Amino acid sequence: MDFGFSEDEEAFRREVRQWLEQETPQRWIELDPGIWEETEESWALAREFRRKLGRKGWLAPAYPSEYGGSGLTHMKRLILAEELAYGRSPISIETEIMVNWVGPSIMLFGTERQKKEYLTGIASGDIIFCLGYSEPNAGSDLASLQTRATEVGDEYVINGQKTWCSYGHLADFCWLAARTDADASRYEGISIFIVPMKTTGITVRPLINILNRHSFNEVFLDEVHVPKENLVGQKNKGWYQLVIALDFERSSIGYAAGNQRIIEDLVKYVKDTTRNGEALASDPLIRNELAQLVVENEVARMMAYRIAWMFSKGLHPSYESSMSMVFVSEVMRRTADAGMRILGHYGELDRDSKWAVMNARIMRMCLSSLSIGVGGGSNEIQRNIIAMRGLGLPRK
């Protein structure tokens, strides 16, 4: 066993850290958009930053170099993801989904033309995908999706409604799951398509999230024609492709690293703050709360490290990813809760107030952390996976 990083890996960490310090735009730091808080301005900054990352080969470092990757080892990718999140870099959730779900699926199931066109675009930061999975009646039960794709001549004609499409209003393409065989069983008749968002018949309507920002969308598809070559993989086998993609590298290290930064901010705050002449840092209850957060975040970090380590050994994590996700999502919620208890009334203030502390990160996190245990498979679904796949408990 060895819980350390090699000298080469430590040097890489320093390189990443230094690069991020140089390249993170000052304006981004001023705007300080948290998760689900992007604005048009921050989005533009993030898009530019993604291109810079792409030129460095760091946006999709796992891809083969012919498609814009840089062949970094699993451990270096872990370090990169950790530093990007810890550094509050201009990179967001949809980037991870696109790079880590859509890209690898194209790699596994796509045609050579699809690989050339889309993988290169993803890795350079020039193409944005949104995810077209969920529907109003297909959330956790994704296999009940009803959006229909019908083969007509050289095309598929798609009709239906998708929801929770993160950044669908800004995306170039939708990675869409649709039913191609209405008579087959629910898992058998699903296919995956790449749908350009500019196609006639697509209407995008904003859903305003709990932070009062436009990040999600409803996407309506009315007689949307896509060429047959936009089918990814085999017709009617989309469900199986989709399930495999859910197991792709989701180490959730970014969440643990971002949360560590928040905990460090809290530690600094209590060190610097006195109330009634007493340093907050000397309050035993506050010390206890912060210590517990540090303990839990360490567990979350190690669970995430394990995923990267398994990949580096050629193993394929499945329920281990679910464990990592469930755990870190709940640690983040508890961090927000504890932060509110520590800050008291000050924790309630939004950042336009001159009285706000920690740039209102805790109050924002109170809201944003609600999403983590819900999106991409709720914690209940993840626990089912842990129990059935990990522990072999029966389905019926």
Next chain:
Amino acid sequence: MDLGLSEEQEMLRKSARDFLRRECSKQLVRQLDESDEGYSSELWRRMAELGWMGLVFPEKYGGSGHSFLDLAILLEEMGYNIVPGPFFSTVVLGGLTILAAGNEQQKMEFLPKIARGELILCFALTEPTASYDAASVKTTAIARDGEYVIRGTKLFVLNANVADYILCVARTKETKDLEDGITVFLIDGRSPGVTCRLLKTLARDKQCEVIFENVTVSEKNILGRKDKGWPIVKDILQKAAVAKCAEMVGGAQAALDMAVSYARERVQFGRPIGSFQAIQHYCANMVMDVSGSRFMTYKAAWKVSEGLPSALDAAIAKTWVGEAYGRVVLSAHQIFGAIGFTMDHDIHLYYRQAKAAEIVFGGADFHRAVVAHELGL
């Protein structure tokens, strides 16, 4: 980074597991729990033959020169199976302390005998305040003609009832700095003036009250330097906390395995209860707790093995693992339902262990305070 075990470590784990399944049945565990001695001399002898007692001692002291991490692997297996007896107090609390702080003569005298299974040790630190701080050491050792006279009461001393030697932490000097003036003595358990009373405890482990009434001990039996014993105590408490975590990981894994296998088989409403989401989610939480515990434990054990600063990681591990073991075994009880509430069933053996392990060497609040200190708060 490598989170896996080496081939040699896998072999150690497997041979320990096989041996304990064969030689340490739950029937024996119960029998020893109910006995006064709390250990089987036959099992003790065979463990020594396997080289377990000397695992972490260098070869010149009769050991096999393995690492602390290897010891943690062995302790995990012992925790999985529950092995009653003075292994922890002899090897971890006694042996490692002598190895770290003893002079050459003491090491040559004690360690080979421990390795051969000929000596049982215990560590007498806590007193009626029941806490692990220097201020609580009230037992005194007063110098008199090249000897020391020990007076005081030690409480919650594990396995003192069968110990050949007692490592006794006593105050040799009164100063403002409570961590100064503490000395560790090696005292023959049969010395005149030593009285040992067995305490009846939840875990049925053999904790004792040990009274020192004008017990004389030669100054040659001082471990480390006079008055400078507290750093020795702190160091061993840190290692002991991590070692206890390893035992707890094993116990938690056993409780999880038992509960999962029951959930697969127990049928109610015409289906295995393990197919119900409520039970599945208990199990999912349990396996997360066990995995997290294992990582925290081995990370801390690795740091100890490598000689890296490990105060923070040891405290993180003891905080997390102690509480996690408690949650795991409680969920196991819930899954077993009524059958778990019987003496016949094995799960209560783990429940009792978990409660004791959470407290010993400082509970979660104690270790959270250490974490806060390490954060510079």
